[in-house]
Amino acid sequence: MAKLNFGGVEEDVVTREEYPLEKAQAFLANDTIAVIGYGVQGPGQSLNLRDNGINVIVGQRKGGKTWDKAVSDGWVPGETLFEIEEALEKASIICYLLSDAAQIELWPTVKKHLTAGKSLYFSHGFGITYKDQTGIVPPADVDVFLVAPKGSGTSLRRLFVEGKGLNSSFAVFQDATGKAREKAIALGIGVGSGYLFETDFYREVTSDLTGERGSLMGAIQGIFAAQYEVLRENGHSPSEAFNETVEELTQSLMPLVAENGMDWMYANCSTTAQRGALDWWRPFRDATKPVFEKLYNSVKTGNEAKISITRNSQPDYREKLEAELKELRESEIWQAGATVRSLRPERN
Secondary structure, X not given: OEEEEEOOEEEEEEEOOOOOHHHHHHHOOOOOEEEEOXXXXXXXXXXXXXXXXXXXXXXXXXXXXXXXXHXXXXXXXXXXXXXXXXXXXXXXXXXXXXOHHHHHHHHHHHHHOOOOOOEEEEOOOHHHHOHHHHOOOOOOOOEEEEEEEOOOHHHHHHHHHOOOOEEEEEEEEEOOOOOHHHHHHHHHHHOOEEEEXXXXXXXXXXHHHHHHHOOOOHHHHHHXXXXXXXHHHOOOOHHHHHHHHHHHHHHHHHHHHHHHOHHHHHHOOOHHHHHHHHHHHHHXXXXXXXXXXXXXXXXXXXXXXXXXXHHHOXXXXXXXXXXXXXXXXXXXXXXXXXXXXXXXXXXX
């Protein structure tokens, strides 16, 4: 593994130079990888594996929209696309990429096909970490590991097609064959990771749940809404409020931060913006850190897992979810956003 300095802390990472695709292909040459589920992560990971020359099949319930999507993506029924149980039977490595709630429901079927020497692959530590709530306890004679791309399956696929990569974490929970770690690394390279950093299932799930609820989605929507509302309450138009809150950030600044870092951004903006940003970032940190501490504690104690499992398993979950999403979709800020997006030059 390569040892790199991350802000003064040395960490071991696996790079493509150290573990090239050809090595992954050779290591996995005798395996059949079955991607179970074709929802969020399934398409991106399976298509990248396929395009990287690795033997992969997809297991999905027949007759639904995701089955049809898999067919439209080039998976051939009876050859590379199968009903879930048939895919499980064929697989030497089972990539369990269903939602957390669906994993719980299907687990008795998956466990039945986890015969000695097979491997169980996750992209999230949820099911294993919260096994007391999920009931997901693998047999002792199978390898259990994860590769967790740090982004959506859509981003994983898009960056792969562009010749880039999305960084991923990897972890081993159970090494029955002595090869679990290299399987995780080989599959991490196969799905298109930029580089791989090592973690464990507990740290993956606690950081992931905190991030989703925090700066990646929950907190950023809260900050967007707060600033937008303040601007609107002070007489700014929806167009102006949206552009100053969301559009400039997502279209102009964040790509530059991604390329060069926030320190570069501070050094390369106007002196007025520079002064204001330097004066105000600490008050925002101080105001939000207690919320993040409360959030992390809720994750650490398993409360967030309990909430997710309880709500997502209710028979009317989809209806309630749609009502919440409808409220967000029809809010003024995102209605204004739809109009702003329609005016971008590349859409005309």
